[in-house]
Amino acid sequence: MRIAVALKPGHSDPEGETATRLLKELGYKVETVNVSKVYNVFLEARSRKEAVMKAEEMCKRLLANPTKDKYTIVVEEQK
């Protein structure tokens, strides 16, 4: 599965702002760039629901800080 951790709206994203500024300098008509971190997690689960539950637990315990981060989980089945 794919877990993407990004900043919640309203929180400063210095890395994204720097990238935006530079891309504009390079001539791209960029509005904004938001930086997020993607974790590709490979695990065994009996169902999609179980995989999502595990991913949520991982986010809460380690991958995301609820003060500033939001996360999205996309499960892909592999046989």
Added chain:
Amino acid sequence: MKLEEIRVCVLRVGGTNCDAETKRAFENLGVQAEILHINEVVKSQNLLEYQVLVFPGGFSYGDYVRAGVIWANWILAKLGKELKAFVEDDRPVFGICNGFQVLVEAGLLPGFEGLSQYPEAALATNLPPGYNCRWVYLKCENNGKCIFSGKIPKGKVLRVPVAHSEGRFIFTKEQEKKLLEKLYENDQLVFRYCDRTGEYAEGNYPMNPNGSFHDIAGICNSEGTIFGLMPHPERAFYWWQQPNWTRQKRMPQYGDGKLIFESLINYLEKKS
């Protein structure tokens, strides 16, 4: 407690790099300080033999995922019970720089209602972005709750260095006003960034080196026994650590950072 009975545990893991200076600072004040790798403490289960626990600065586990979060999870998983007992016994816990990040990620700070299950604050990427290593001024804001600032009068300005990339203290946006009020109510605010005259930085760089909310540089828990600070007092302990020491004809023997260590030891000496 007698000075020679005080034992300080300076923890380290891969990436810790301020353990030696921290140990030396404590030893200068006449207490026993030992640098212990976390695996040694897990193996011997001896955390409660110490009176002070310190998470020193560095880049634990390469700052992967988020600065401090891996160490925080590791200690909760391996030493959670001992750490809880240590904290509940009101024994002091000190987090410097990366150590502050660990304490926040572990839910020990701000610790409004004790240890929280998930972090209640964050030390986010600096604003302006990048690693910032410079001398800053801190104003003592505490009214006496924090045991690490007992010898520092409220309003006194200290000069110490910062060295970090992720030191912007923030609360969740929706609650930042409410939580700041709570910090004041509980007397948990310890140091704010300011200029050399003591005027608050008001978010302006470079006085506030990382864009911290409300110029927050250091806070304690609601009991005053757990303290986290982004700047490095152990790097401002001796006079010769100060940036202008070669230009001074007469310098005091020690730097401002010593006051923080002294406050803690002074508190422990008075404790029965």
